[in-house]
Each structure stands twice: as C-alpha cells, then as structure tokens.
Amino acid sequence: MSLPISHTLQRANHWSTATDRVTLTYDDRFLRRKVLTTAAGERFLVDLPQTTSLNHGDAFELTDGRLIEVVAAEEDLLEITGDDLTRLAWHIGNRHTPCQIEPARLLIQQDKVIRDMLEKLGASLRDVREPFTPEGGAYGHGRTHGHAH
DSSP states (O other), rough: EEEEEEEEEEEETTTOOEEEEEEETGGGGGGEEEEEEEETEEEEEEEEEEEOOTTTTTTEEETTEEEEEEEEEEEEEEEEEEETTHHHHHHHHHHHHEEEEESSSSSEEOOOHHHHHHHTOOOOEEEEEEEEOOOOOOTTTSSOOSSOO
C-alpha cells in the first residue's frame, strides 16, 4: 500500500477541520520532501513543489482531500527580557538568529555564543520549553537565506 501524499499546503486560517495533526519543531517546519507521521500514527509523504517554511496552524492537504494540521512542537528555548528589548533584538537580528518577538520578551533557540553575548549586554535570560514561532523574513513569509535573494 502506498503512502498518502501531500503536494499542497493550506495556510493557517484558510482551512477548517483537520482529520489529524503532525507536531514539528521550527527546524522540521522547513521542508520540501519528507515522510511524516501524524499523532494517530499514520505516515504520509510531503512532496511540495519547493522548500517551504511551515507555520503553526498550516495544514497539509492530502491527495484524498484530508487535512493534516501543522502544530509547533515545544522546544528548548532561551527567553530574553531586559530594560532595552529593542537593542537586544537588534543584536540578535544582526547575527541573523531567528527570534520570536513579543511585547515583554524575546525567544530564540539555545545558542551558547548568543547567550554569552546577551549576558554581556545585560539581558535577563531564562531557559524555557515551549513552541517556537519566530518572525518571518523581511522579503516575504517564512525564512530567508541571507542577502542573496
């Protein structure tokens, strides 16, 4: 028996009623072709036309019409707070580090070098475990790959 296939992605808030879900880390939510396993244990093949950045709440549309919701997995992250979040965010962005920006805090993936830099800049740091949904790239949705667009 062949695996169900998804060639199509439905973006968050543009679909309803998924039949199952797949939980993926931030790094795993960047893919083109891969076999994934749903929460119910069903395997399916993702075969998208190009490498795509997936967001929490997107859904894979299988060729039989079923939808599989994308859920952002909990990950080990670094929570950043401090008196000058704007300045801290600038330093993080200047190092092309994915960052989830919220009014009272920033979240990044664990990185010893960035952690050391932030400590030297006076940031308050705390290890947390939660879903990671960083800001997308300035030139469109999802991730960027440096300056060569």
